[in-house]
Amino acid sequence: MKPYDAEGMTDNDLAGFQTFAPPRPSSVVTAGSASDVVKVVEYAAAQNLPVQVQATGHGRSMTEPGAVLIDTHLMNGVRVDPVNRTAWVEAGARWRAVLDAAAQFGLAAPSGSSPEVGAVGYTLGGGYGILARKHGLAVDQVRRMEVVTADGELRMVTADRDPDLCWALLGGRDNFGIVTGLEIGLFDTRTVYGGGMYFDTHLIPKVLAAYPEWTKSLPEAATASVGVIPLPNLPFIPEPIRGRQVAHVRIAFDGPAEIGEQLLAPIQAVGPRLLEHMRTMPYAESGSIYNDPPVPHAYSGDNVLLSDLNPTAVQRISAIVASGPVEPPVLDIRHLGGAVSRVPQVPSAIGFREAQYIVRVISMIGADGIESAWSVQRRLREALAPWTIGRALSFAYLPDPESDPVRTAFHPADYRRLTKLKAEYDPEELFRCGQRIVR
Ligand SMILES: Cc1cc2nc3c(=O)[nH]c(=O)nc-3n(C[C@H](O)[C@H](O)[C@H](O)COP(=O)(O)OP(=O)(O)OC[C@H]3O[C@@H](n4cnc5c(N)ncnc54)[C@H](O)[C@@H]3O)c2cc1C
Structure with missing residues (x-):
């Protein structure tokens, strides 16, 4: 220490x-x-x-x-149990460490777009992984957690032994304790087929229009998303996409390349790509599918979980990212459904499983402060209100507190249960620095 x-x-x-x-x-x-x-x-x-x-x-x-x-960054140990196909993951371990350790046994973990994200924080927030439609959310794979509660007790929490505390931690995160390590289920997946394709600015509305029908045609073994990204004019960005606003379609498919290639055809038919890299890769390299930025920066983002993505919703989304005098935000629409929507084996406070898409906006915070990011987020929430069923807390990055991001991330009955459990497990509100459950 x-x-x-x-x-x-x-x-x-x-x-x-x-x-x-x-x-x-x-x-x-x-x-x-x-x-x-x-x-x-x-x-x-x-x-x-x-x-x-x-x-x-x-x-x-x-x-x-x-x-x-x-x-917790020094608590970064990962121990794989290949027989039970689980990993014990310490509080500060990043997904990269879990993926590398699991790969030694031909296994994969329910990781997300960036291997640099912390596996424990990600999992406690739900964990929308690159193969979420096949395996469900990361939170569904938690077997047990070691946690320090507000009374200073170190407990091993499981859904059978401590159903309330386990349920509350899985979604309510550090409102209920500091998780020092957790055991998570792994999958028998050595490789994944996938990657990203980039379409130029003028094709963005067409890509967005084609995206709902295309994703609805995909099997559960495939999870796709589309980003609309204003890429900076910087030397490390490949020349064809440098300094351009592009649509970035990504897919991860747990299956053979021949089938994967066929799955891509409808979205490729939208038009030529500026850049495309699809391949069968070791699962441990799956961070290359999204290529999330590795460099720390100042950002704010919010999201809505949608019951459906219809043409009106798509038009409204297109208007938000249309280039104008102000730098457009980063947009991300991830396809959900499949195993995400099924009742998980491990009960958790993560709700809105019926959502079929999550739409996110992320803005860089510049000299004009965070308010301009909040106004983009307000536009997104208002534009998509008719189809919105909830919000995901783990994708709320410094959102406007006026928009009540924590309460709206849970079903009302679940939020009431969380507040009761908060009073029981942390009556003095020692843990109030994260996304706070307010009694
Ligand atoms: C580039 C990028 C890519 C992302 N991709 C995905 C994705 O694909 N899918 C997805 O679901 N999410 C994704 N996220 C969101 C990510 O899951 C959350 O931001 C998550 O909270 C990050 O956890 P961390 O530990 O890395 O971050 P930190 O900022 O260190 O922690 C964030 C929060 O996690 C909780 N937490 C962390 N450690 C503990 C602990 N030991 N005990 C209790 N609570 C703890 C706390 O509430 C803490 O405030 C992404 C975020 C970024 C910035």
Whole structure:
């Protein structure tokens, strides 16, 4: 355990991947073990200071100044059990470490677009993976969790032994404790077929129009998405797409390349691609499908979960990303359904399983501040309100607090249950620095 006085730390030290509004903790503890986390929680409770947890900063919230920040990045161990096809994943491990460890046994994990994201934070928020339609959400694969609750107790939580706490942590995340490690199910998948294809600006409306019908034709073994991305004019971006607003169609398919190629035909028929890379790849290389930005930056984003994506909804989305005097936001529409929509074996607070698509907008925060990002998010929510059934908390990046992002991420009955359990497990609200469940 390495305790620091936060005064000596720079914004870069504290921020992690999200560089906007770095935390202002009173102290930072780089935890090396579960017992370190126990000590910090006991200390914070005795001092009446809130506790914040951070692995990578990819999903950091606006935080309360003066908190005790538990940095978990050194707790990055991963242990694979090839017989039971599970991995024990420590609090600070990134997906990259899990994917590499699982690959040694020909296994894969329910990871998402970026292998740099923390596996535990991602999973506790739901975890919409690249093969979600085949395997369900990451949260559905959790077998047990080691967690430090507000009373300083280190518990091994399972759905059978602690149904309430387990349900609440799986969705309510650090409102209910600091997870020091969890066991997650793996899949027998060595390779995946997929990649991305880029269409030029003038084809964006056509790609978006074709996307619903195309995705509805895909088998559950395939999960696709489309992004509309204003790419910067920077040398590391490949020349054909550099400095252009493009539609980026991605797909991951757990099946042979010959079938995968056939699945692509309807969307390829929209028009020529500026760039296309599709291949059968080791699952551990699946981060290349999305090619998410690896460099920390300041961003704000929000999302809506939709029951359907019809032509009117598509037109409204197209209007939001239409190029204009202001830099358009990044748009992402992921296809859901399949196993995501089935009742999971492990009960969790993650709801809205019936959603067929998730639509997200993400804006870079520049000199004009976060309000312009919030106004784009408001436009998205208003435009898609007729088809919106909920929100996903893990894709809410510093959204406008006025839009009530936490409450609306749960079914009303589930939110009431969460508030009751919050009163039971954390009556003093020691854990109030993340996306906060308010009683
Ligand atoms: C580039 C990028 C790509 C992404 N891709 C996907 C994707 O494909 N699918 C998807 O579902 N999500 C995706 N996300 C969202 C991501 O899952 C969330 O932002 C997640 O919270 C990140 O977790 P982290 O630990 O890396 O981040 P951190 O900012 O370190 O943590 C975020 C939050 O996770 C919780 N948390 C972290 N560690 C613990 C712990 N030990 N105990 C209790 N709570 C904890 C806390 O609430 C914390 O505030 C992506 C995000 C980014 C920025």
